[in-house]
Amino acid sequence: ACTSGSDDDSTLTVCTNVPFAPFEYKDGDEYVGFDMDLMNRLADRLDQTVEVVEISFESISSGEALNAGTCDIAAAGLSITEERQDAMGMSQAYYRADQALVVPTGSAVASLDDLSGLQVAVQSGSTGEAYANDNAEQYGFEVRAFESMGDIASALSTGAVGASIADLATWNEMIETASDLQLVQTIETAEHYGFAVQKDDTELLDEVNTMLDEIFADGTYAELYEKWIGE
Numbered sequence: 524a525c526t527s528g529s530d531d532d533s534t535l536t537v538c539t540n541v542p543f544a545p546f547e548y549k550d551g552d553e554y555v556g557f558d559m560d561l562m563n564r565l566a567d568r569l570d571q572t573v574e575v576v577e578i579s580f581e582s583i584s585s586g587e588a589l590n591a592g593t594c595d596i597a598a599a600g601l602s603i604t605e606e607r608q609d610a611m612g613m614s615q616a617y618y619r620a621d622q623a624l625v626v627p628t629g630s631a632v633a634s635l636d637d638l639s640g641l642q643v644a645v646q647s648g649s650t651g652e653a654y655a656n657d658n659a660e661q662y663g664f665e666v667r668a669f670e671s672m673g674d675i676a677s678a679l680s681t682g683a684v685g686a687s688i689a690d691l692a693t694w695n696e697m698i699e700t701a702s703d704l705q706l707v708q709t710i711e712t713a714e715h716y717g718f719a720v721q722k723d724d725t726e727l728l729d730e731v732n733t734m735l736d737e738i739f740a741d742g743t744y745a746e747l748y749e750k751w752i753g754e
């Protein structure tokens with residue numbers, strides 16, 4: 524299904540962008556997380572093995588990577604939007620997500636209302652970036668886009684930016700190991716993650732949707748949710 528170098532019928536190439544715990548991150552040389560477990564489950568169904576292609580989030584969310592044949596499927600905590608549904612084939616929803624406002628510990632910022640004059644970090648091509656762009660004028664902040672969540676965490680730690688808006692579950696995970704960062708506000712955007720395939724790959728899209736139907740029904744989803752998200 525894919526035209527890139529090492530791919531063949533026995534390989535499911537999966538585009539992702541790390542770090543984005545608990546959905547995808549690197550544990551040593553291995554890519555692990557909620558999304559990766561779901562991709563392994565899909566690969567099992569297809570008698571394939573997963574090969575991860577790490578790539579910028581923007582090239583995933585724009586549909587560019589998939590439609591250029593860089594990978595068969597994208598698993599990247601990718602929120603379903605109308606634009607993305609037009610650009611790619613998007614699966615049914617498998618996770619309900621929101622955004623969150625994160626600041627350096629000790630910052631005077633307690634909510635969006637305190638962002639006037641500050642620089643707010645977002646990930647390029649993300650729904651957090653879209654939210655920030657839509658609200659920058661109202662709250663008087665400036666949007667700064669970064670390649671990865673790792674770059675955003677560094678920029679917050681060094682004080683290069685005053686705040687960040689990105690996905691709640693990922694921030695919850697990241698601040699557990701970063702005591703210099705603090706989550707101050709949940710921004711309820713009611714997003715849903717889906718997996719994305721090349722625009723005309725209805726065959727693989729059917730497989731993903733069937734795999735999701737199966738794991739919702741047989742208890743596997745609940746198990747994996749408990750394992751990676753908890754509660």
Ligand code: ARG
Pocket residue numbers: 539540541542543547580584599600601602603620646648649650651672690
């Ligand atoms: N859910 C957000 C979006 O779709 C952010 C996802 C970022 N994912 C990642 N693997 N860095 O735009």
